Amino acid sequence: MASSEEDSTNGGASEAGEEREAAGKMRRRGLLATAWLTFYNIAMTAGWLVLAIAMVRFYMEKGTHKGLYKSIQKTLKFFQTFALLEIVHCLIGIVPTSVLVAGVQVSSRIFMVWLVTHSIKPIQNEESVVLFLVAWTVTEITRYSFYTFSLLDHLPYFVKWARYNFFIILYPVGVAGELLTIYAALPYVKKTGMLSIRLPNKYNVSFDYYYFLLITMASYIPLFPQLYFHMLRQRRKVLHGEVIVEKDD
Numbered sequence: 271m272a273s274s275e276e277d278s279t280n281g282g283a284s285e286a287g288e289e290r291e292a293a294g295k296m297r298r299r300g301l302l303a304t305a306w307l308t309f310y311n312i313a314m315t316a317g318w319l320v321l322a323i324a325m326v327r328f329y330m331e332k333g334t335h336k337g338l339y340k341s342i343q344k345t346l347k348f349f350q351t352f353a354l355l356e357i358v359h360c361l362i363g364i365v366p367t368s369v370l371v372a373g374v375q376v377s378s379r380i381f382m383v384w385l386v387t388h389s390i391k392p393i394q395n396e397e398s399v400v401l402f403l404v405a406w407t408v409t410e411i412t413r414y415s416f417y418t419f420s421l422l423d424h425l426p427y428f429v430k431w432a433r434y435n436f437f438i439i440l441y442p443v444g445v446a447g448e449l450l451t452i453y454a455a456l457p458y459v460k461k462t463g464m465l466s467i468r469l470p471n472k473y474n475v476s477f478d479y480y481y482f483l484l485i486t487m488a489s490y491i492p493l494f495p496q497l498y499f500h501m502l503r504q505r506r507k508v509l510h511g512e513v514i515v516e517k518d519d
């Protein structure tokens with residue numbers, strides 16, 4: 271497997287430059303933050319790997335996706351909820367990712383895990399759930415191993431390539447899985463009135479979860495392209511070295 275060093279076109283000079291850049295990043299971030307991020311990324315890579323293995327094993331043993339979500343839900347909830355720390359990392363400035371970009375990405379996942387798939391049991395066996403689970407799992411194994419290897423300053427070129435190419439397919443697949451799952455939940459939510467607050471009540475407030483789901487689905491239309499084009503810009507910057515002047519995300 272080629273390494274980032276092999277990837278360089280300028281041989282030794284560029285290699286030394288990369289090492290200086292990595293050392294500079296570590297100094298700016300601090301030893302404690304670097305140690306924490308290394309632990310965090312290794313734990314998250316391991317967590318999503320466990321999830322991937324569990325999914326493959328389930329499918330090989332049962333030959334169906336029915337029951338898959340139930341069998342992996344605890345691991346999924348734990349690691350996806352743990353990812354809330356990513357917003358904290360941005361807020362305290364130990365990673366340079368935009369709080370807004372990370373916030374939209376993580377909160378939409380938390381929403382899918384807790385307020386859709388966990389709460390609406392009849393949809394747990396939908397094929398669309400498998401679609402987003404597979405997209406998320408492959409993405410996260412690649413992303414967290416990319417961060418880990420980068421922090422350790424030994425990034426294999428394949429991991430870098432995968433981080434900035436897989437998303438081209440996996441992002442639309444994941445989003446399609448999420449939207450189809452919410453869509454499948456709509457009739458059940460409408461029929462049961464779950465998670466909704468009806469008037470009259472002593473607080474005089476009403477909330478309709480059915481319409482909330484519709485609004486959430488609609489919000490993918492402006493938000494998803496922004497995340498996708500953000501990733502395409504990152505791809506050009508990291509893989510092709512283009513200098514990109516980013517507007518505030």
Ligand SMILES: CCCCCCCCCCCCC/C=C/C(=O)SCCNC(=O)CCNC(=O)[C@H](O)C(C)(C)COP(=O)(O)OP(=O)(O)OC[C@H]1O[C@@H](n2cnc3c(N)ncnc32)[C@H](O)[C@@H]1OP(=O)(O)O
Nearest residue numbers: 365366367375378381405409417437440441444493494504
């Ligand atoms: C309440 C309800 C709300 C609902 C809202 C609904 C609307 C939602 C619409 C959108 C829905 C999206 C749903 C998502 C679906 C899926 O995920 S499908 C599967 C495919 N997904 C992807 O491919 C995800 C791609 N996204 C990402 O990779 C990131 O999450 C990102 C934040 C969007 C992009 O990140 P990016 O700007 O490229 O930067 P980073 O990778 O974060 O890197 C920037 C620098 O920061 C360093 N860094 C970041 N994190 C770490 C870390 N944990 N450890 C160490 N370092 C880190 C990174 O190395 C970079 O450093 P430099 O190299 O120095 O720049």
